[in-house]
Amino acid sequence: MTERLPDFxxxxxxxxxxxxxxxxxxxxxxxxxxxxxxxxxGEVEIELHFRREGRVPTIEGRVSADLTLQCQCCLGPLAWRVDSPVKLGVVATLEEANLLPETHEPLLIGDDPQVRLLDIVEDELLLALPIIPQHSRCGAHAEPESLEEPGRKNPFGVLAALKKV
Structure with missing residues (x-):
């Protein structure tokens, strides 16, 4: 195991x-x-193992980090822990990628054997992020804030009363 990670x-x-x-x-x-x-x-913790599964060269391991995302409801900071498994099959062509087992994601290296390590890590972290980050209290079940001024009658109050009938 190494502590200093190479760039490529x-x-x-x-x-x-x-x-x-x-x-x-x-x-x-x-x-x-x-x-x-x-x-x-912050920092990303990286642990990768380079092995061969049958005829498929693989990279397995984990990437984890504590990230601060922006809640898309309240726009406030949202602490998000990413602890994502990595399971890549190293391939040179798209045809080889199509033959990978479903448990593996392809890492297409093409003709150049050198790959930037942090590109692999960054891809895995981005895939682990939620599409719409939000606090649990900001979810679909949260009560919307009233936009009415106090003391002002809601023009749709009559409709609300009919809905309860």
Missing amino acids: IDPLGLVKKQADMRGTAAVAQMPRLVEAVMEPV
């Missing part, structure tokens, strides 16, 4: 060595993730 890796070379990697990286080093979070602070 050769996934197939690491699979041949059956390498293990463990370390951390700053959230601020991942530009697409920085755009998705409210505060780009």
Whole structure:
């Protein structure tokens, strides 16, 4: 296991060595993730194992981080823990990607064996984020705030009374 993570890796070379990697990286080093979070602070914990499953070179492990997202209801900060499993099949072509087991996501490397490690980590984190982040109290069951002024009659009050009948 290594503590200092390399910038670029050769996934197939690491699979041949059956390498293990463990370390951390700053959230601020991942530009697409920085755009998705409210505060780009903290670190991502990375643990990856490079193995072969049958004929498929794989990368398995976990990425985890404590992120601050923006609630899309109240626009306030939302603490979000990501602890996502990683299970990638390393492929060179789209045809190989189509042959992967359903349990694996493809990592398309093409002709260049070098891949930026943080791109893999960033992809996994982005996939683990909710589509619409929101607090549980801001969900669909939360009572909407009244926009009425106190003492002013609601013009639709009669309709509300009919609805209760």
